[in-house]
Ligand SMILES: Nc1ncnc2c1ncn2[C@@H]1O[C@H](COP(=O)(O)OP(=O)(O)OP(=O)(O)O)[C@@H](O)[C@H]1O
């Protein structure tokens with residue numbers, strides 16, 4: 001359902017030119033729980049940004065559910081992200097003035113979902129991610145792990161086809177990170193949502209059903225493991 | 228759309244993030260709105276007062292003259308006269324309107340040492356007035372501060388307080404007035420000051436003197452003709468309809484021209500227009516301050532929230548929605564400022580309306596054509612307050628678009644970076 005074929009991306013930063021992706025071929029099926037692993041600078045974020053329709057490839061083709069990303073209008077890509085792609089960021093990126101509940105509800109409010117339905121879905125999802133009783137706390141009154149759980153709930157609430165998580169555990173201690181991965185995996189199992197996450201942490205890679213290693217902008221290793 | 232409600236709530240919550248900055252910006256807007264409201268009130272009050280004093284002491288609501296008199300009025304012509312004022316007065320009276328004749332002429336007032344402090348003379352304007360009817364139209368006879376009005380047949384003169392003080396005149400002092408008759412012959416009148424008046428209209432306090440119209444008729448050989456018939460109409464301030472009513476009544480009377488207050492007040496209206504322009508300029512300056520203040524405040528807000536905005540765009544919040552959110556945010560600052568500004572403006576207007584601003588001391592010895600005696604009284608103008616509030620909120624909202632544009636020009640990935 002997500003395919004990348006011969007994808008190249010390079011950045012020009014002043015005088016230096018960085019070839020961040022050099023011909024990436026990758027197919028991700030619906031419901032996968034896949035980790036993109038690699039050292040710093042290997043191109044993980046670049047790849048996730050392309051899959052997330054936040055940026056466009058210089059060469060090659062990416063398509064999501066059969067729709068080619070290249071050639072789409074910016075507005076169409078915004079709508080695609082609004083409905084179908086969830087994001088989890090390394091630094092949580094919650095809106096500090098909104099409560100956990102409101103941060104999660106935002107996506108549905110923007111989609112025009114009726115309030116009663118929002119309430120029901122958000123409360124039940126917050127329960128599922130283990131935040132029952134904390135719905136009305138603002139991010140400043142939540143731990144890092146709890147904030148990232150809110151972020152996962154925010155990504156999942158609109159029932160997207162894919163959730164992209166760029167180093168979701170990088171700002172968490174290893175125990176909290178592990179709990180978050182368990183949660184993501186649970187959600188992948190129970191909801192069938194595709195998860196694509198990047199990491200350079202061995203523990204995180206161990207949770208993946210499929211591990212792709214990226215090195216200098218190329219996929220050097222692609223391994224499926226049975227869960 | 229449901230998303231609007233969400234964006235509005237988010238905008239209001241975001242305002243709480245920068246309490247001090249928001250309050251300071253709102254207060255700056257409040258000061259601007261308050262000042263504007265107070266100035267508008269003062270200028271409207273000034274204009275209204277000026278109109279009332281002009282109509283109430285000099286022109287009446289409508290004046291009837293001979294055709295062409297008005298254009299020549301500066302030289303006080305006695306060759307353009309209303310030949311049969313009684314016909315005009317009777318016609319107006321028959322319709323229930325008060326009317327009174329006046330004859331205006333220029334002349335020289337001559338005073339001599341003892342009882343006056345020194346010899347002297349000055350050019351002045353004189354009016355023959357109907358001692359019985361003048362008060363039906365004008366406030367003059369009700370403003371006598373010292374002494375009394377001359378009887379209809381008496382050789383008496385009324386002079387204003389300012390002029391009396393300048394000349395050292397007292398009630399009972401003799402004066403001489405030299406002028407020319409209707410046919411241009413020199414004439415001399417020996418009069419006695421019977422009263423000194425003090426009206427709220429400083430122009431006539433300084434420059435005008437009044438005597439019985441019968442005396443003027445005899446001395447100037449007017450043969451019953453007068454320069455003006457003035458009338459007063461019901462209602463607060465003279466309007467166009469008043470003028471048309473009088474014009475209709477007098478359609479059959481020959482040799483007269485009906486002057487509306489609007490025509491007679493032209494020069495004053497032009498001065499008011501300049502005041503109005505001054506208000507526009509102040510409004511413009513206040514607008515610029517609001518724009519600069521708001522865009523600066525919003526620029527800081529936008530820069531601080533760059534990553535957050537990047538996140539929102541990444542998850543599919545449209546640029547239009549981001550803009551809307553900041554529009555609401557800035558608009559709310561503008562609205563809060565306007566509400567405080569209206570409160571502030573209302574206090575100032577209340578003071579202007581109920582106490583007035585006494586700046587008479589500024590005018591001492593200044594000879595101006597403004598008809599107001601140095602106490603400025605404001606008026607309430609609720610629509611102005613509404614416009615000011617809506618305007619300030621809109622300007623504030625629009626001003627936020629500049630900094631927002633700056634951030635939306637960046638790519639989403641660029642605003643999200645430093646994740647690395
Ligand atoms: N906007 C950009 N402008 C210039 N160079 C960039 C830009 N984004 C990424 N790069 C460069 O492209 C290469 C790949 O970057 P990318 O962020 O994809 O790596 P990464 O695997 O996510 O690294 P990290 O683990 O540090 O997050 C790096 O050399 C990086 O410096």
Ligand SMILES: [Mg+2]
Pocket residue numbers: 044045046166646647
């Ligand atoms: Mg990265």
